Amino acid sequence: MINQQDYRGIYIHIPFCKAKCNYCDFYSVPLTAADWLEKYTRGLAAEIEQRASSYDGQPIHTVYFGGGTPSLLTPAQIERLLTKLDQAFGLNSHMEITMEANPATIDFKYLRGCRLAGINRLSLGVQSFVDRELRLLGRLHSAQDSEKAVRDAYAAGFHNINLDLIYGIPGQTISDWVFNLRQAMALDPQHLSLYLLQLEPYTPLGRRVEAGQLYMLEDEQEYQLYRTSQELLAQKGYQQYEISNFAVPGWECQHNLLYWDSREYIGLGAGAVSFINRVRFRNTNLLDRYLQAGAGYPLGFWQGEILEKMTEDQRWIDAVVLGLRTTRGINLTDFNKRFGVDLEQVYSGVIHELVTGGFMMISDGYLRLAPSAYFISNQVLGRFIQ
Ligand code: SF4
Numbered sequence: 302m303i304n305q306q307d308y309r310g311i312y313i314h315i316p317f318c319k320a321k322c323n324y325c326d327f328y329s330v331p332l333t334a335a336d337w338l339e340k341y342t343r344g345l346a347a348e349i350e351q352r353a354s355s356y357d358g359q360p361i362h363t364v365y366f367g368g369g370t371p372s373l374l375t376p377a378q379i380e381r382l383l384t385k386l387d388q389a390f391g392l393n394s395h396m397e398i399t400m401e402a403n404p405a406t407i408d409f410k411y412l413r414g415c416r417l418a419g420i421n422r423l424s425l426g427v428q429s430f431v432d433r434e435l436r437l438l439g440r441l442h443s444a445q446d447s448e449k450a451v452r453d454a455y456a457a458g459f460h461n462i463n464l465d466l467i468y469g470i471p472g473q474t475i476s477d478w479v480f481n482l483r484q485a486m487a488l489d490p491q492h493l494s495l496y497l498l499q500l501e502p503y504t505p506l507g508r509r510v511e512a513g514q515l516y517m518l519e520d521e522q523e524y525q526l527y528r529t530s531q532e533l534l535a536q537k538g539y540q541q542y543e544i545s546n547f548a549v550p551g552w553e554c555q556h557n558l559l560y561w562d563s564r565e566y567i568g569l570g571a572g573a574v575s576f577i578n579r580v581r582f583r584n585t586n587l588l589d590r591y592l593q594a595g596a597g598y599p600l601g602f603w604q605g606e607i608l609e610k611m612t613e614d615q616r617w618i619d620a621v622v623l624g625l626r627t628t629r630g631i632n633l634t635d636f637n638k639r640f641g642v643d644l645e646q647v648y649s650g651v652i653h654e655l656v657t658g659g660f661m662m663i664s665d666g667y668l669r670l671a672p673s674a675y676f677i678s679n680q681v682l683g684r685f686i687q
Contacts, residue, residue, distance in 0.1 A: 308362040309577075310559040311386060313345065314570035315371040316588065319405065323439030323506040324467075324498060328572040328586055329369040337592060341570075342378045344591030346385050347598040348569055348584075353389030361390045362564070363556035364398045366420075372402035376414025383419045390567075397422050397461070397555040404450040405441035412450075412457035422554070423454050424463040424494075430484035431477055434470045437515075439505065444484070451488040461552060463492035468526045470498055471506075471515040478526045479533065486537050491552035495530050495545055497523060527676050543627050544675050561627050563620035574608065579616055581609040617642050622682045630669025644668060651684050 317332040332338070364386060366379070379400070386392055399422040400415060412423070429435050430444040454462055464485050468478055485493060500507040500517070509515045518526075531541060539547040543561060546554065559566065568575040572586035585605040593602075611619065617640040624631040637643055645652060645663075652668065655661040660674040660681050674681045
């Protein structure tokens with residue numbers, strides 16, 4: 302996974318949604334004015350131009366439209382942004398260009414337009430195939446809408462489709478979850494991302510849990526759902542390549558692999574985070590700065606705050622924690638070449654303890670988590686930061 306050539310990914314944040322879901326704590330706002338999308342697209346184009354003017358020329362590997370709900374953009378707006386990105390940073394016709402899409406906002410015609418505009422990977426926010434769960438989550442679509450969205454996507458020419466599913470929803474049983482997985486697999490997506498529901502107390506669902514109206518599952522129940530996913534998906538030929546991600550071999554998400562390989566990325570749009578030259582910074586989330594179409598864009602209008610300036614040591618520690626999220630793990634020789642650090646030596650005590658405890662393994666020159674540690678990866682990986 303690690304090689305010596307440097308490259309970057311581009312992430313474009315579209316911070317609008319039709320309505321806020323009950324569990325959501327992402328940076329997104331309800332789309333309340335029809336002209337916001339056009340104004341925001343112009344703002345993004347201005348940011349792309351400004352940032353390209355001082356770009357160091359490192360090649361771009363992937364593009365990812367995330368949100369929010371990027372599928373609120375029109376195909377024409379997507380095409381304009383991709384053209385702009387190509388002029389500014391240089392894209393190529395083989396690279397993975399992903400768009401997240403909400404089944405509530407798309408149909409065949411729309412998807413065909415997106416495909417023609419240059420999107421070649423679709424990530425559908427299905428979340429569940431059980432309508433009761435979808436209502437609890439506050440999603441605007443039904444299970445049937447999701448099934449139709451996948452069929453439309455295939456018909457529109459997409460051959461690289463991810464479905465996002467959430468597990469650990471209050472009241473969810475093993476058989477509910479198995480039903481979800483079977484429905485998902487029946488649609489033959491190339492990729493599945495399975496996320497454990499995490500609730501912030503200020504979200505509507507979080508408040509209901511705080512008030513004792515709903516109960517989160519016990520850790521053991523959540524673990525059983527996770528194990529069930531691993532078993533069922535493996536039987537169907539999906540390979541787990543990261544703690545939450547499964548793919549038909551060859552269809553792993555290149556953009557996410559870039560994050561786990563600790564590569565740098567350019568985040569564009571309100572609230573987007575970039576990681577460039579060891580500095581992690583976040584764009585302004587003051588939407589007005591992007592919506593000031595026609596007023597001219599002051600230089601640096603997109604700038605927000607610096608989150609972190611990494612030292613050399615922080616840089617490679619970050620790479621350890623990210624790389625160990627993949628099931629393949631970290632190639633120790635490549636890591637040493639890239640960062641000049643012998644992990645077996647630096648972490649000899651921690652690695653010995655974790656390997657002896659059955660949480661990690663070293664084989665074929667790779668350091669990796671043991672499969673039984675995936676579900677408790679945060680605790681295990683925390684040992685590399687102390
Ligand atoms: S669609 Fe996604 S980003 Fe938008 S509110 Fe729902 S969970 Fe949040």
